[in-house]
Amino acid sequence: MFLRSRLTLAATAAGLVTVLLGSTASAVPAPGAPGIGDPYYPTAGNGGYDVSHYNIRLTYNPATDLLSGSTTILARTTQELSSFNLDFLLPVKSVRVNNFVAKADAANGEVVVTPPAPLASGRDITVVVQYEGKPSTVKDATGFTAWKRGPDGAALAIDEPNIAPWWFPSNNHPTDKATFDVSVAVPQGVEVLSNGTFAGTTPQINGWVRWNWRSARPQAPYLTYIVIGQFEVRQSTAPNGQPVINAYGDDLGANAESARASVERTPEVIEFLSSVFGDYPFEAQGGVVSTGVGFALENQTRPVYSTAFFRRGANTSVVSHELAHQWFGDSVSVNTWRNIWLNEGFATYASYMWAESQGEGTAAEIAQYYYDSYPADHPIWQVTVADPGSGNEFDSAVYDRGAMTLQALRNAVGDSAFLQILRTWTAQKRYSTGKIEEFIALSERISGKPLYDLFNTWLFTKGKPAGLGNPAALSARSAGHQVPKAIEKLDLTRNELHAH
Template sequence: MRKRIIAAAASAVLLLLAVPASAAAPAPTPGAPGVGDPYYPTYGNGGYHVSHYDLRLKYQPTTDFLEGTATLLATTTQALSRFNLDFALDVQEVRVNGRLAEFAFSGEQELEVTPARPLAKGEAVTVVVRYSGTPSKVKRYGFDAWLRTPDGGVAADEPEMAWWWFPSNDHPLDKATFDVSVLVPDGTQAISNGELVSTSSKLGWTRYNWRENKPQATYLATLAVGRFDLSTGTATAAGIPVVNAYSKDLGDNDGAARASVERTGELVDWLSGVFGPYPFSTVGGYVPNVPTRYALETQTRVFYSPKQFAKGSNTSVVVHELAHQWYGDSVSLESWRDIWLNEGFATYAQWLWSEHEGEGTAQELADYVYASHPADDPFWQVEPGDPGADDPFAAAVYDRGAVAVQQLRGAVGDEKFFKILKAWPTEHRYGNGTIAQFQALAERISGQKLGPLFQTWLYTKGKPALPGQAKLAVAQPRSWAQIEESNRAEHGGAQRWSAASQ
């Protein structure tokens, strides 16, 4: 028996020696400083996946000073000697799996972390970053995304926002759950995503604990600190809690803002009939006292500028941002080139709401957009399926993008069209998607080849030919002014970063 054991051991050694070098575990290497997005290649990072962010923050509104400890739970996707986080505030300490790690900044937003020992592929990793700073004093790519308000500050922007308040893997491909705990002076409120789990007060400070338990892209994480009225007493027909918040300093816009945002539950119920069951456990919005004009689909807690309500109530913008909870939040884009999957469908939801309200059908709105732009209008030079990094939020992505959706509806018929609208957020729930995948789904459900339609309306410069409509004089639908104002403010606000960020 002993001889057999010795012989077996010798054979095992010979087998190990015979293993080719190529089969050995790869040596640890630095993770990529970006995910390789075709528009923003340095955004996000390679080599790991984050499953959860735990953010424990303290914020002083009078000075705009933020202190934080971010704990990231991650898993490596390669053997790592170093990895990057996207961040812009000052860092005091980084620990990886409990051990102090070296760190340094490079580029505009790269925090390079070198752990005390290399990390193996598939290893569970806990990263703790202690940091502080004044977000409104930080500029990257020539701009500051943090919104300073008279009573605090707001984090709500795209495609980048996280850098100004927490370290992250900042790309929609790496979605995670969130716990956000914020300590603020008594009399001040902190708003974030998901459910308000608890609050507590001590020695003049109040802590707000928020939890988003479904995967969330980092740019959809939001924070607002200021003097707010919280409204928590309503729910959708399906029992989804509605949590809204309004700055106490909205002035003349206060009534119109509340008259619009307080309809959130009703509008979620209606949108659920269009897109399928609402994908998250809470819903709502907040209206801070900011000077901007845009709104943003921050997950479960939509950000609205008070200027969206300067001309009166505006349910159309609420519909647009709530539609994103299906198209953009639950199903996020795979790269920023796929932005049509967000904005084309959120705009089309406004058209469907107009149809529902008797203020103009989706077809009438499509005809109006088509007739309003002559063939030589630069509007037709933007390809909604690939608008380019300089202006991915161009008006054509919204309006021509919604016309493309209407063209799909006309081609496949209402029955199959509305099946497609529900199937996309069902089949890709909490994940990511591309335009090519959406086209494949539409072809499978409709039984039609839709390549020419997608090519014409999403990927071809110039005004597509529509026989019999080129010279039509089309009356403006009643809903158009509000739809145009809402979306012009949104994509106009986004243009502040587009040229500077690359």
């Protein structure tokens, strides 16, 4: 009787593990792939599961750079899994899968999680990772540290294409988007900015303050960020009723007012871009200006700008560029990183369109100016924009030649078809990803014109194309070769962006 009871209890426990973790006899469970299949970044992302939500709850001490806390991941398995990977660089203290302690082996930015029993395909899973470390001291396999830390202890988790591994474990690729809750406790008097809507602050028993943020729309891991430091935080409401939160570093100096004169116009710029690209895809607006970063990045709902963009005065060119990314890059993301033209070429051209709306030269004039400014032997014409190569995603050709490609397309199909193409693209691919070939097919379908030669010349072939075509709407001012008023700010913007 005693032996039988022991065996019954053991069988019951084994059954409970099977129920909670899921296993099946229909197939042999296998490890999830350590990469999602991106040719440029083979280990980015992971196979075997899709994430629906991240709950990131952290404590950060700016004085010591110590980051600690947990990330809870809600996901669904897409195959039988004996183990799966997370992209992460900080030291892991523990991992639980569906409340059971799991084995975690970490090396080279990959954490291999092995639950005590296999996971069945099509099961919802909850993964909780506890961790602690100093992000600025951690390097990836190439020796790079994406976490940025200022001399005053300010910290910025901002970069592209990778930043998530320095502060939360994830399926780190744009093809697996999720919603986010981000909560960070910091000392009193320190501010924390992130994506989405502000869910308020909560006092901690040690006198610290916890800042809470929520992203309710699908968001790629690299677009999820935190900025920690001394900021003036401004809250307002946009004409469309959305919350607007802007933040300006206390150390902006002479650039402070120029930054405010630019970023405070965010709702106006979004209103214009919405009239061109369709409804704004997210739930909140804003921007952050900091001395701790040397570039601008289109973090979802709230881009971050280097103070350097405003050293010559107000600069809405960079604001329009980063806000255009909310459609091209954030809502419609790259399917693989070689499709980066769909982000940067489009955002650059959007800044031309914004300049035109401000009476500072037409988009056609600006594109023609840049086409003329690059001689035939310039390196920009030797980059294949449709496949610039790993590490070259932010080459000036992707931005400038990429924007010229869109003007050439506009010249070929006309304004009406061109705008219909853009609006259809953003609507059909909303919260998803896209490929260059899909955009070409859409352009041909809507315009009714064969566009293979145009795209092949501009995106897939080295060498300077013969010209942009002849836009019917090109202003007579172009005949006088006047340099549009927008060029100075556009040049400043593009130089800083290319430095990134």
